[in-house]
Amino acid sequence: YLRDALPNASFVGFTGTPIEKEDASTPAVFGNYIDVYDIEQAVDDGATVHIYYESRLAKVHLKEDEKEKLDAGVEAITETEESTAKEKAKAKWTQLEAIVGHRERLKAVAEDIVRHFEARQEAFEGKGLIVTMSRRIAVELCDEIIKIRPEWHNEDKNKGAIKVIMTSTPSDPESWQIHNTTKQGRKELAERLKDPNDPLKLVIVRDMWLTGFDAPCLHTMYIDKPMKGHNLMQAIARVNRVYKDKPGGLIVDYIGIASDLKQALAVYTESGGKGSPALDQSE
Known part of the structure; x- marks a missing residue:
């Protein structure tokens, strides 16, 4: 409609995650790239930090x-x-x-996250974001983590070291209701996560806060959900913000997104970008 209304207008797009799919293409809509400010430049300029990738696949x-x-x-x-x-x-x-979301697998993932996150905290104090496939998994994973570290839990939204960010309806299981958040409640929790001095250290989400959410002290993202393309690129960028002497952000992969990361990188480099979205820690 916009092009029909303004047939002689020039359309200029700004994006951090170009799309190149059969049914959606950034260059097809806006034309060739005029200028590219890539990951390599951003890191060199001190605008972002490197993102590192670690595979910790959890079997069931x-x-x-x-x-x-x-x-x-x-x-x-x-x-x-x-x-x-x-x-x-x-x-x-x-x-x-x-x-x-099998119970035994979630127990294993919870144990590994607690162990891994506490080790990360010893190296550099920061915060973590856990991405799950569903609200059910988010709630049950939180329960398993609390069993290991009960002192992290508090029903008061303004207290506690771990929270699930989600909405629920009256028809959802009773055990989910404690995690239900309003728009204002999510805003307050977001401020808690952004505050490096607040005791809230770990947040579990399904879809929320994976785009447009800026918390510089966030240093680790645990991914246990299939993700790909620009959605994956946007999500991992949550941990690349500059904060004090933060050496880099870390993506911990529990489900196997390595090939999707490579595919997303291929689209990125074809667009003229330099620098890898995530560097493999093992290399």
């Missing part, structure tokens, strides 16, 4: 009857002729969510 060991139950549930949806592509995708997501 399902019993045979659990596997059969999951497979049967998916097949019930995907094998009917009436099933739409959307229904099939939802069924596969449901199966993956059940596997990723």
Whole structure:
């Protein structure tokens, strides 16, 4: 509509995450890039810090009857002729969510996050963000972490070292209600996370705060959710803000996003950008 209304206008776009897909392309809409300020320049200028990548894949060991139950549930949806592509995708997501959110796996992830985050805090005091596939997983992962470190928990939104950032409805399980947040409540929690002197150190999210959220003291992001493309690029940038003598931000991968990171980097470099979005710590 805008182009129709202003047929002779020049359209200029500003983006930190160019998109290049079959049905969406930044250059196709705005034309060739006029100027590129890339990751390498931003780090050299001191505008951002490097982001490092660490793989800590968490496996799950399902019993045979659990596997059969999951497979049967998916097949019930995907094998009917009436099933739409959307229904099939939802069924596969449901199966993956059940596997990723398996109780034994969440226990292992919780133990590893606590151990890893406390070690990070000894090296450099900062804060962490945990990204999960669903609200259910967010709540249950929080429960598992609190079992390990009960002193981190406090029902008061203004106290405690760990919080889940989510909304819930009256139809959700009762155990979720404690984590329900209003718009004002989320704003107050955001200020707590941004404040380096506030005891809030870890926040668990599904989709919130992954774009446009700026907390310089955030130094670690734990990803346990499939992500790709510009959404992944935007999310990992939450930990690249300059803060005191912060040496860099860290992305800890529990689900296997390495190939998606490489693909996102390919789009980025094709756009003329230099510097890797995330450097592998093992290299």
